[in-house]
Amino acid sequence: MIRIEQLAKQFPAPGTGRGLFKRGRPGVPVQAVADVNLHAPDGQITGLLGPNGAGKTTTLRMLAGLIAPDAGRLTVDGIDVTARPREALARMGVLSDARGLYPRLTARENIVYYGRLQGMDLDAAQARAEALAQMLDMKPLLERRTEGFSQGERMKTALARALVHDPANIVLDEPTNGLDVLATRALRESLRWLRTPAGGAKCIVFSTHIMQEVERLCDSVVLVSHGRTVATGTVAELLAQTGQTDFEEAFVALAFAPDGAAQ
């Protein structure tokens, strides 16, 4: 279960940083996240939907403990991320915006390395790599070095790497970026299975700017725009709220409404 309450983060304006060589006129500070709220229960896929620059990636980076928030609270299974980041991270599998692999290591080595970093012993990490390769249909890739992998192959390896310690909470930042239809479908299937009790009834948070993804996959949607949560609910509820039949129209109405109109 992941809970985000009244999260805010401001980045200093470019040119005002410390250091000898920083020059130029100070710009305006960027309020990347102003007031994001999200509640993602177990056994559900929660979509974090928003246009480009809405603050999705910054929010997820704060959730992964990479950036310290200015205000607000992030908890994972009740553990405060800011206060106990390592305990929180042990309960999360994060597929971040950056998903670089080590090109000179094989896919298996990439996955097992993360398992070891999560504190698993070698045998357990190896077994888990096998199981994930089965689930993600990437067995033939395991012994190949990741240099020269296609986008889809990279994505599968990165996802397996994030899930190696079998976390109860899964956080995915735009996972379908750069994937073709088949790879997207395969990913969707995997996520649906992980949501079921057989798959572990995971709490899955999934950020995207693609409406179709949300419609097909998400149990509930958190819509962010300009760093604020502007609407929360199922797809049907959001349609009802805006009086639209098309989800894209509902999205535009909610995300690009003048401030306060949607609240």
Add this chain to the structure above:
Amino acid sequence: MKGAMNGLKLAWTVYRKEITDALRDRRTLLTVLVSSVMMGPLVLVAISVLVASLESRAELREVVVEGIENAPSLKNFFERQTYTVKAAPAGYEAQLRSATLADPVVVVPKDFEAALLRGEAPIVEIVSDSANQRSLAGASRVQRLLAGFSRERVMLTLALRGVAGDVLEPVQVEDRDLASTQTRATQITGMLPYFVMMAVLYGALNAALDTTAGERERGSLEPLLANPLERWVLVAGKWGAVATVGMLIAVLSSFSFLPGQWVLRSDTLAAMFQYGTREALWFLVVLLPFAAAVSALLMAVAIRCKTFKEAQASATVVMLGASLLPLINVFSLGSDSPWYLWVPALAQNVLMTRVLKGEDFNAMQIGVPLAVCVAVATAGVWFVARTLRGAAVR
């Protein structure tokens, strides 16, 4: 306590991965090995070939003369000194300039004998080119030979008049060189420590850049930090791996001089250049802390850079510093100043030069550079650990 043990275990995991990664970068490793590790021995062999050619030239006992037919008495003197007189080739000046002629040329004037008899001190030229090292080396030999001729003439003239030859030398001058054989050798082998240090630097460079700026460029640093690790654990593992690669190169290059020594062509040089296992081990005592410090320093410089290329540009400053500082020792004519020991790279050069000279160390000379290396390494690791999180998302 349990946390620290767990931290070390995780650092070991990071270390093993980074070492595997670095050792699989075969092409880079091979380039470093060929260019830096082989460099020292190759230079050693090149020097030995040069010295050997000078020696063999001296052993040949040849003197090249232009116009020897004008000076039968000089020819007679040369032959009594068991020298072979060779006529100078046509266009010897051009040949000396282009260094195709390796011997200086003695030019005898036409009226040599007549002028000698009249006591007019005929002028004999020794033609060499100061840019032509081999001819220059021969010039002093020929000069001594001609001085011998003059002395003999003087002795004969004085003897004819009943004067003892000793009056010409009221003072006897004798050279006594205090330098040990090894000290003299360092004039030739003085650049070896320099090559070894460069090898260590270039060995550590790629690994250091790859684990920091390389991670950022690949986009693998952000996911890496999403693992529940303390940052010092991660940095310690990475630094350990980079330092190991640097140390590996240090071991290889220090011991590469041992076989290099076997192929020395010059007996004199082989006798002077005493580099055995003991010297190699002393080199390592000096180099291993240096490798550790330089690894941390390079990582600290590179972690601020977003791409490998940018990091290479920044690392140039470190490389330049490390290659210029030892020159203070190479070019300083006086003795070592005490502050040398406090300057990284310079201190290592001073110590390795002492090893080659066969001189001993005191505790201060080992302790100070070691303390400086520990301080640099600690500061570097601390800085990387502090910067890591911010670097991942920028």
